[in-house]
Amino acid sequence: MVLAISLSAIPDTRADTSEQGALLDAITAQVEIGESIAGLFEQRKFIAVLPQALLSSGRFHMDKKSGLEWLVIEPLASRMVFDDEGIRQNQNGQEVWQISNDQPGVVIIGQVIQAALSFDWPSLERYFFIDGAIHTRMDEQIDDHSNEQVTENNNANKNKRWTLTLTPRDQVLKEMIERITLEGENQLEKLIMFESANERTELAFTIL
Amino acid sequence: MVVLACVIYLYLTLSRGYQFDSSVMTLLPESQHSIAQSLATKHLTNATDRRMVFLLEDSDKPRSADAAQAFTETLKNSQLFSRVQGKITTSPTDSWQQFYQNQRYQLLSSESRRRLQSDDPSLVKESLGRLYSPLASVVGAQLIEDPLQLFFQWRLAVTPRLPFALEDGWLTRSEAAQHYRLISAELSENPYDIAYQQQVMATLLEAQTALPPESQLLSSGLILHAAHGAKQAIGEISTIGLGSALGILLLLFICFQRVRTVALAFVPLVIGCLIALTLSLVLFDRVHLITLAFGAGLVGVAIDYVLHFLCAHNHENTDSKGLCRPVLPIILPSLTMGLVSSVLAYTAQGMAPFPGLRQMAVFSVIGLIGAWLTVLCWLPLLQGQKPISFNPVLINQLRQWQSRWPKVDSVWVKIVLIILSIGLIAVVANIKTNDDIRLLQTSPPKLLEEDIAVQTLLQAASPAQYLVLKADSEEALLQLEESYSEKLSQAIDTGLITGFMATSQYLPSQQRQLDNRALLEDKVYAPEGQLHRLVNSANFPTLESQARQSYQDVPLTLLQLKDWQNSDICELAAHLWIGELKGNYYSIVTLFGIRDTSAIEKLALMANTLDGVEFVDRVSDISNLLSNYREQLLRWLLLAYGLVLVLATLRYGRDAWRVLAAPALASLLVMSLLQITGSTITIFHSLALLLVLGIGLDASIFLQDDSRAGNSSPYTWLAVTLSSLTTLLAFGLLALSSTPVLHYFGVTVLLGIICVWLLAPCFIKAHDQQNQGRTEDSKPA
Known part of the structure; x- marks a missing residue:
């Protein structure tokens, strides 16, 4: 039984702001939002021209002050910091590349991941229409891409799984990212960026 | 005949819809620069003159998006703009990608070049790190x-x-709880065209009124200033001009009590202005509105001649039949002396490198000569020989005042004046001057603040400081830009600037494109190159051949200037390329985020290190020019006093100082007053002192001549008083102007003329005390 909060997929969500607000409030109510978040990630990058996905994994740490620190450990060590200034990349302790926040486009990636990890809905709504559903514990008919671990997780606690779809508000961003899906329970567990039909970036998180 | 010709010419010109200039910029000085500098200034001005930027501020985003949409549509529907950029529908990244697609193996950032040249092994790791x-x-x-x-x-x-x-x-910026939507527009016509200006302002007002009350609009664009300037000038002509005309009329009625006489007083003025306007239209491409406003002031000086003429037509100057003796022979020397001194003063003003002031000076000189000729040729015919009856109360009152006026020939007055002069000189010697460019601002603070707010939010390139580069070919110029860019990159590293913009960033020189391609060939796509290493360390088996194929599929085709200029994306930097002039090629490099004034000095020094690079600082240029000219003007003023002294000595001998003392002391007094009241002294105050000299001389000459002739008649004193008052009404009222330039001028003239009027009679040698006076005035000298 779907908990009656499934939003229309029509991009213009201004009419149903209250329903959307209720959904996001419900998610906010059940997730754990800490001062800082740390955990492990696994990234699978699907590129049209490559037969198999590019796999990478590592650790991340995020807090309000220093932003998001992204440490790739496998297959090679690389450190990336996403903060108010922009993006900085370190290799062997040396800054090798950086991009400032006033350069449009690229920096949005870091902003999205930070906002998603901290359930910062207003920041996400700057760029996206948010659409999604919360599912009851006994729910077997779960839609979209979120059915793998549901039963298992629901046995473990009383919280409900949720999935959200983020659609860019403007055409220009849409050309870069078609949509983003978020799913989780009391934490964000999965974030998938669909860049185009054959390109996507999947991030799986384990919060520590 | 001359007058008739003028009337016809004026009618023909004005009926063809002549547009008076209202641009503030034409008042700015022409600076003496290299060709490159003036070319760049003109080029940049042209590029930015038609641009308008709007920021719509609101705390609510959906509301501001709707408001911005409505605003954009109003502008578009008006058909007054050649381009209105509101909502963005095509990705700028995509258009870049598309335009440079075939040149992608010829473009490298300077950082990438450096690292490829040294075959930096971390390049592979770094790009994998991002992947x-x-x-x-x-x-x-x-x-x-x-x-x-x-x-x-x-x-x-x-x-x-x-x-x-x-x-x-929408391009949006969020600051605290406020969101700004960016809208830009390009005017389709000349922003100085007054009719077009009014249409644009009406459309903007309409668009602004339709905004929700919570939204606030910040606008920036030259047309706003131009429109304000025009409105202000027209407003001031009608208020100040009308005020002074009415005041003068009223004054003349009180004095002459007859419509015919008053009307007669205006004849030379009307004719003078007519001739002045006609010749100005012939001489100058565009006559400035402020010239006209100032032309109203001409009235004040030219009326002197009529007044002296009319005042000479009094009952005391009659023969036995009760008819006036011809007055021209009596007053002509004084009249001519007055004209020469005024013309001298205006000519000095005309030496100024300010086109606006030069125009005013020419207008005034022509007007004065016209009025003088009219008095000579027309008035004797029009007035005939009948004496004019004056207001008797006024005449008696003046006669009394004149007799009680303190004279320099009394010891006490002499002592007071000497002490005063020493004090004044001490004050004036310590004057602090102000040569700030802001003196030339005519826009109200609100408009300027809005401008600054918009530019700050935009983080736009500095409009006043930039670089001009010169070389003998397109390719050489792009190469010069590239080598100077390295220095600018260092300036970014040391924090002098935050960025710069140059054509070569978007269109590398052909040499640079070839170098880049060779570098890729050598370091990336070579058999053991970076690509090979990348593929090896990441284990992408098919990638190497695919990437190599892609590279070979795109042969070297050099990107040309015309390709870039014809592209959509060049719009953002098109203003940087000036092009060819007399065999040389010029371009501009704009600077962003200049740290402070010390950074400006360093940038200027840096520019000197490379041939063909010039640093332009418009702000200090104009300030330097102002101070330079202020000093020149002071020398001119002293020279003018010197010349007049020589002239006066020829005529008055040892009494020449009496003619000059009043304007000199009045000038000192005014400067001291301004200094004491905390007003800054500018070049425009100094300019006004020339007028004080001209008018002070007029007054002193007439009084002195009158006294020499042996009759201190109240009629001459009346003429002097009237002409002082009319000058006050004409020029002094400019003190009310909200245009700083005119205000400074007005205040100085206002105070100066009052002082001259009070002081002039003191220095006149009383004819009945001639001997006593002569013995006493040898002492202070």
């Missing part, structure tokens, strides 16, 4: 075309930084 991070989302798709993300980095390096992000299709 294994969430940035893969951005760089992944180009893995084959741009395996090391070099083209991606070049694009990031040259994309102009804009603190606005695309939200809901």
